[in-house]
Amino acid sequence: MRWIKEPKCRAASRTRRAGLLLASVGALGSALAAAQAPAAPAARFAVVLDAAHGGNDSGGHSSNWTEKSFTLALSVRLRSLLAARGISVVTTRESDVTLGAERRVEIANHANAQVCLDLHASLSGSGIHLFASSLAAAVPARFEAWRTAQAGSVTRSLALAGVLNAALQHAGMTVTLGRTALPVVDSMTCPAVAVEISPAAAGAHPSGESATETLNDPGYQARVAEALAAALVEWRADEGHLGAGQP
Numbered sequence: 001m002r003w004i005k006e007p008k009c010r011a012a013s014r015t016r017r018a019g020l021l022l023a024s025v026g027a028l029g030s031a032l033a034a035a036q037a038p039a040a041p042a043a044r045f046a047v048v049l050d051a052a053h054g055g056n057d058s059g060g061h062s063s064n065w066t067e068k069s070f071t072l073a074l075s076v077r078l079r080s081l082l083a084a085r086g087i088s089v090v091t092t093r094e095s096d097v098t099l100g101a102e103r104r105v106e107i108a109n110h111a112n113a114q115v116c117l118d119l120h121a122s123l124s125g126s127g128i129h130l131f132a133s134s135l136a137a138a139v140p141a142r143f144e145a146w147r148t149a150q151a152g153s154v155t156r157s158l159a160l161a162g163v164l165n166a167a168l169q170h171a172g173m174t175v176t177l178g179r180t181a182l183p184v185v186d187s188m189t190c191p192a193v194a195v196e197i198s199p200a201a202a203g204a205h206p207s208g209e210s211a212t213e214t215l216n217d218p219g220y221q222a223r224v225a226e227a228l229a230a231a232l233v234e235w236r237a238d239e240g241h242l243g244a245g246q247p
């Protein structure tokens with residue numbers, strides 16, 4: 001297991017995002033408090049898929065690839081796989097729209113979900129990177145604060161990352177686990193993991209194929225989505241999801 005600091009696509013735009021987040025904190029407070037009032041025990045198993053970036057924010061890109069399109073395609077594909085397995089899915093976006101961190105969090109926290117996946121991709125590196133929040137675990141509070149709400153769920157998020165790791169490795173993928181500060185994940189009240197897809201490790205795809213070609217390969221996208229779906233089916237079956245919103 002190799003520990004790394006933050007998703008590659010995040011580092012480049014961290015400064016700009018910080019400014020946007022600061023501007024939105026005031027308006028967000030009341031919305032988050034309302035969204036995070038204690039909810040009745042979950043009667044259904046629901047998954048939130050957050051296709052990162054979108055609209056004005058392309059994320060990582062090359063001449064014929066954008067991260068925003070990749071994450072949306074993966075979200076659509078994964079939603080279909082999960083729906084076929086009877087899992088309710090809430091997505092933060094269904095098209096190429098600009099969506100702020102606060103709106104993503106609002107959607108996710110309203111869903112009272114047992115899993116929140118923040119989907120990213122990168123042309124550099126290889127394999128799949130899984131990031132849980134770097135917040136220290138804490139007992140969930142009645143009203144969670146922006147950017148620390150995840151503290152109450154981080155123990156279960158680490159367990160979720162473990163289930164995702166096992167399924168992806170079972171599918172033959174190289175996985176790197178990490179913990180970092182991510183505004184969206186840190187503000188979510190569900191077990192949450194950021195998933196960053198890079199091209200398959202050398203040897204797992206035809207030699208000479210570029211990173212862009214690998215990420216554009218529908219077969220690779222399908223393998224990633226199938227492995228993630230398998231992990232979430234296992235997470236649903238696991239008792240781990242039964243304590244949603246509890247220590």
Ligand SMILES: [Zn+2]
Nearest residue numbers: 009052059120
């Ligand atoms: Zn990204």
